[in-house]
Amino acid sequence: MTRRRTAVAFGVLVLACGAVGCGTTRMTDTTRAASEMLLVSAAVDNAIAQIDCSPLTGRSVFLDIQYLDGTVDKGYVISSLRQHLLAHGVKLQEDRKSSDVIVEARSGGVGTDRSSLLLLGTPAMSVPVVVTGQPSQIPEIALIKKTDMKGVAQLAVFAYERKTGEALWQSGLMESRSTLKDLWLMGAGPFSSGSIKRRTELAGEELRLPMPFAPPVESDPRAKGLPPPGVRPAKHEEPQKE
DSSP states (O other), X not given: OHHHHHHHHHHXXXXXXXXXXXXXXXXXXXXXXXXXXXXXXXXXXXXXXXXXXXXXXXXXXXXEOGGGTTOTTHHXXXXXXXXXXXXXXXXXXXXXXXXXXXXXXXXXXXXXXXEEEEEEEEOOEEOOOOSTTOOSEEOOXXXXXXXXXXXXXXXXXXXXXXXXXXXXEEOOOEEXXXXXXXXXXXXXXXXXXXXXXXXXXXXXXXXXXXXXXXXXXXXXXXXXXXOOTTOOOOOOOOOOOO
């Protein structure tokens, strides 16, 4: 009788799991997921956009990047810093000795964090095998579940005169965070939103209709194709005809 009850209970759990569509699948063709890379790049761009480089306008500058070694997406951080300096009228020099000012950059942290919370449902568990061929694992049954990811970037730059070593300017610590929120309701989902999304998505497809229960989409200028705050758009000037 005990074995029969166990088998019936197991069958009910399996049917319930199939009914709510429990379980998630993560697929990516690259080493890192696209959402992770977007979280990092958005945080980096928005942190750099807070830096006011106007005191360096018109100066001949060498960007010292040696203290960015080990930083996640180091190349992207460096390129964003160079673009930001150029947008403020800085004259970048490839040779240290050709510059008047040294700008040194460092990172307090660049990366992502993830947290997951099962609000209603049953977590994955192991069960004793009482029937031959019976699976020993019961998958997660997620009626309501949320997963939050955030990208974090903390950057700082300062400048000094190359010849005298005299302090010239410092940005202070600039920190920015980007977000991605996933929500599952009764097995349906994920409903995705956050600062790296243009609008709420369901399993990768944009939802045109408002979803009152889905997390709100956070504003990010990059979602509208605009430069982050503080970044001057590039200007194209036609050459003057003589």
